[in-house]
Amino acid sequence: MIDVKALRDNPDLVRASQKARGENPDLVDQALAADEKRRNAIVEFEALRAEQNTLSKSVGAAKGDEKTALLEKAKALSAAVKEAESKKNATEADFKKIAMEISNLVDTSAPVGGEADFKVIEEVGTPRKFDFEPKDHVELGKILGAIDVERGAKVSGARFYYLTGVGALLELALVNYAITMATKAGFIPMIPPVLVKPAAMEGTGFLGQAAENVFHLKEDDFYLVGTSEVPLAAYHMDEILDAKSLPLRYTGYSPCFRREAGSYGKDTRGIIRVHQFEKVEMFSFCAPEEAVAEHQRLLAWEKEFLNAMEIPYRVIDVATGDLGSSANRKFDCEAWIPTQNAYREVTSTSNCSEFQARRLNVRTKGENGTYPVATLNGTLVAIPRMIVSILENHQQTDGSVLVPKALQPFLGMDRFNPVG
RNA sequence: GGAGGGCUCGCAUAGUGGCCUAGUGCACCGGUCUUGAAAACCGGCAAGGGAAACCUUCGUGGGUUCAAAUCCCACGCCCUCCGCCA
Numbered sequence: 001m002i003d004v005k006a007l008r009d010n011p012d013l014v015r016a017s018q019k020a021r022g023e024n025p026d027l028v029d030q031a032l033a034a035d036e037k038r039r040n041a042i043v044e045f046e047a048l049r050a051e052q053n054t055l056s057k058s059v060g061a062a063k064g065d066e067k068t069a070l071l072e073k074a075k076a077l078s079a080a081v082k083e084a085e086s087k088k089n090a091t092e093a094d095f096k097k098i099a100m101e102i103s104n105l106v107d108t109s110a111p112v113g114g115e116a117d118f119k120v121i122e123e124v125g126t127p128r129k130f131d132f133e134p135k136d137h138v139e140l141g142k143i144l145g146a147i148d149v150e151r152g153a154k155v156s157g158a159r160f161y162y163l164t165g166v167g168a169l170l171e172l173a174l175v176n177y178a179i180t181m182a183t184k185a186g187f188i189p190m191i192p193p194v195l196v197k198p199a200a201m202e203g204t205g206f207l208g209q210a211a212e213n214v215f216h217l218k219e220d221d222f223y224l225v226g227t228s229e230v231p232l233a234a235y236h237m238d239e240i241l242d243a244k245s246l247p248l249r250y251t252g253y254s255p256c257f258r259r260e261a262g263s264y265g266k267d268t269r270g271i272i273r274v275h276q277f278e279k280v281e282m283f284s285f286c287a288p289e290e291a292v293a294e295h296q297r298l299l300a301w302e303k304e305f306l307n308a309m310e311i312p313y314r315v316i317d318v319a320t321g322d323l324g325s326s327a328n329r330k331f332d333c334e335a336w337i338p339t340q341n342a343y344r345e346v347t348s349t350s351n352c353s354e355f356q357a358r359r360l361n362v363r364t365k366g367e368n369g370t371y372p373v374a375t376l377n378g379t380l381v382a383i384p385r386m387i388v389s390i391l392e393n394h395q396q397t398d399g400s401v402l403v404p405k406a407l408q409p410f411l412g413m414d415r416f417n418p419v420g
Numbered sequence: 421g422g423a424g425g426g427c428u429c430g431c432a433u434a435g436u437g438g439c440c441u442a443g444u445g446c447a448c449c450g451g452u453c454u455u456g457a458a459a460a461c462c463g464g465c466a467a468g469g470g471a472a473a474c475c476u477u478c479g480u481g482g483g484u485u486c487a488a489a490u491c492c493c494a495c496g497c498c499c500u501c502c503g504c505c506a
Contacts (some may be wrong), residue, residue, distance in 0.1 A: 074486030
């Protein structure tokens with residue numbers, strides 16, 4: 001949720017932000033009107049309630065005729081209070097509904113535009129020149145006995161897969177490497193629940209435009225998380241964090257579930273876009289004024305991971321129209337995928353400033369009172385896309401794949417060899 | 421799934437319709453005293469809204485009442501026991 005004071009004091013800024021995102025700027029005026037109504041209703045209710053409190057007290061003390069008269073007056077007042085209260089509740093709900101639809105204020109340094117208007121910040125490494133025709137990850141996965149998409153489809157349908165043999169081992173090694181790295185950097189490792197209540201999903205901002213990509217269990221009103229960002233952010237829901245403890249950094253390892261609605265026909269081959277995968281995520285609660293610097297730190301850890309995997313990639317500054325509703329700025333790391341002759345997103349880090357914290361009611365106490373913290377998230381490793389990157393970039397002419405040095409101790413091998 | 425107990429300001433608790441503007445102890449912060457500390461004493465100490473008066477919040481949501489932490493209903497969560505199960 002955006003800052004209500006900022007909305008009142010500087011509605012133009014919010015309108016401009018909505019426009020930059022390609023979202024509805026009229027929400028700002030609707031929210032302002034609803035806020036006005038809400039505040040009037042609150043004042044009205046509170047005046048009546050104060051009157052009722054005083055009157056009630058005198059009823060208790062009064063005797064005889066005086067009491068009867070006061071009771072009559074109090075009864076009439078009671079009805080008025082009830083009405084004012086329901087009006088107050090209704091106007092508050094109206095305001096909240098509209099305010100919750102407004103996305104986070106974009107960072108003015110983010111490039112304005114749609115998906116294609118990103119800015120390339122840097123390119124790291126150079127795409128490898130193959131002296132043979134490189135195979136794609138589906139083919140390599142079959143040769144190495146690492147990925148089984150056919151049986152994934154048989155058992156669960158499109159966009160499901162099995163990681164088998166060295167594929168399964170590779171996941172475990174990647175996870176171990178990532179968690180080890182994050183722990184060394186001071187992150188607290190977490191294995192969170194992946195079924196969450198609506199409050200957690202809503203608080204992290206996934207029930208807005210992103211709602212269609214969220215699996216929902218109707219019977220039990222649980223949501224399956226699309227990222228451990230959700231349970232990690234909600235971990236401190238309704239808490240006041242000790243300012244001295246910030247930044248609080250967590251690294252979560254969890255399955256992620258995505259409906260991938262509206263992506264029919266996109267990335268249908270292989271495991272680039274799937275309904276279920278595991279991911280190691282970084283999450284940070286920090287002081288608002290630290291958020292921009294913390295964002296850079298998360299990006300640096302993402303780069304460190306990709307460097308260790310010896311994969312060429314570039315970093316992009318995602319355009320305003322392609323930001324999630326909670327993010328004010330987002331950097332994606334895109335790995336080079338040889339068979340697609342393109343860079344594809346493998347990790348992503350978002351600065352959500354105080355937007356999520358306000359919704360989740362995560363605060364800290366400082367000299368200027370109690371105020372919301374900033375939250376940031378970043379992928380350390382999303383397994384399927386990292387497997388794709390490693391297999392395709394490190395493949396040899398015979399179909400074997402060289403294991404990056406950093407992973408060798410975790411895998412106990414330096415090469416994946418064709419099976420059968 | 422069944423039975424019972426519970427949910428009050430960080431922790432522990434008091435509070436069975438109006439004196440609750442929610443008390444007390446512990447912890448914590450500041451002060452006095454002390455060379456310093458402890459003890460003792462004094463003061464502060466939940467959150468949100470509001471310039472303030474004031475209002476809201478006693479797990480959540482309804483209800484009864486002039487008035488609800490307190491009475492009624494529903495739900496949630498925690499604990500103990502039973503059953504089933506990894």
